Amino acid sequence: MIRAHDVDWTTGHLPGQVCGVPNQLEDMLSPDPAIRAGALEGFYAEAHDQGAVDPCTLMSLPFLFDMADDAATPDRGEIVGLLLSIGRESSDRDPEGVYFTVNGVASTAHVDITAEMTVRADAFVRYAADLEPSVRRPAIQAVGLFLSDGERAARVLAERLPAEDRIAERLLVVRTMARLALRLPETKTTVALWLDGLIDDHEPSHVDAPVRLSALIHRALIDSDRVPASLVPRAIALLRESTLTPTADKLCNGCRRCQSSSHVRGRDVVSQVLPPHLAAERFDPDHHWEEHSPISSVLRTLHTALGELVAERTALLVAQLNSADAATRYDAIAMTKDLPGTLPRPVLTSLLGLLPDDWAAVLVIQGGFSQWWVSRLRIAPEDSELLLDAVADHMATLRITYGGDVWATDNALIRRAYQEAVMTLADHRDPRALPDLVRSLETRVDDWRALYGVGAYPDAAGRLVPLLADGLRNIDPARPHAPIPAGLYLSCLADLKSPLAISVITDTLTWASRHQSWGVLTDALNALATFGHDAQPSHSIVRPLTDAPDKEVRAAARATLDALTTPSETEV
Known part of the structure; x- marks a missing residue:
């Protein structure tokens, strides 16, 4: 039990404004998972929206650390992840800068938060050895980010590698170690020697092909801005050894991606379990909505380093797309979009x-x-x-x-x-x-x-125009934009450029004018204008619309009259 209401939360708020953070902190300990989830979401919205940090974010740190320290706290991994996010966003900010809260109050809370994270860095060392992987994962990153003693941070991370039995955490250790060398250059030699040892070590079970692949890539990146010519061939060889799918294929039981495509307009479809597809856990904290495989974050890092070297990236992508690992193949599809040209x-x-x-x-x-x-x-x-x-x-x-x-x-x-x-x-x-x-x-x-x-398909206008006309006739004048906008049918008729479409458009002008459906009238006039002089017989229908109550209809009517009365270049 925490006593968040015993603290004055008015700092950083406007007079009379009520801060919701104390309630959210207390609700994070609720036995009800739904209440806990709502509390965490509410905290992010109020005290850490899009990475923002302010005085109430700073004031919440003692309570969050107390929760993370207590093994009985539910969802501890979420709490430690929140602490990591707050500390990372704060350390990324200019220590000399002054930022403003959403209420317009000047704040330097990021400076105090960064200092607090350094003081409490030992807590993250403890969390990194926790029994729960969800706690260890953000803690591993925090060790590399907040420990001021670089050599100690390197030792802690090196000790974590053989202790981790899951590939996601092992790869995270390697990446965090490489980032430590970039944050604290005095650790570069230590980190480089450690990575070299992983690349050449084939014996320990924790140093498998994915770990050696990650070590190879990060070793090259911390050593030089120039990518060695041998890097991509060696990476491909290690990728081909990394054939173990990290999660098994399983039947989809209604994931968000599949639910979004389950509706069929025009008839009812019975909900069903889909055929197997990879409903994999999201591994990479930096791309947690994109990556199916833990190896993919490593490969994405290499693609970023290769940049404009299209030939090397092509060879790597071909190897990814032909991998024996389904998750690696799926992630490679997204990476193809990043290729230049x-x-x-x-x-x-x-x-x-x-x-x-x-x-x-x-x-x-x-x-x-x-x-x-x-x-x-x-x-x-x-x-x-x-x-x-x-x-x-x-x-x-x-x-x-x-x-x-x-x-x-x-x-x-x-x-x-x-x-x-x-x-x-x-x-x-x-x-x-x-x-x-x-x-x-x-x-x-x-x-x-x-x-x-x-x-x-203008050549198929004879088949398509009557079908489009049927669609327009089914438009409800009271709801002309649902479920399919009338303007979409009209733009199709304009694209087909068939004389058959002119009478359909003029019929639409008639009923839309009768129902004063101004949006449909504007769309129909614009469609009719594309036919130019060919639609001149519609002149008598269009002219009265220049006096319509709606200004957009009046403008479209005048433009359409100009189009109808101006001969085409062919006629001239």
């Missing part, structure tokens, strides 16, 4: 080789090639055919396995991979996407997605 052919070939793996297919196609995603990969023009043929072959395989209408299959993972494959073909105006786009509009199953691709 267009995607090298060997990397593209390796990526496409992963398509038979359904989970990899989702990561590759959705995260890499669809224009829907901002961070997509750039493909050299000469490789477009290779990409599109591979994607089309993958779609054909899925149709054979799951039936003809894979676009609407109940399996969320397969549906997602297939739909993204269709949209990738549509991005390149490939005719092999058209049958699925048409079927989606006909059945209205996930038709919102298909609408982003149909504008690429």
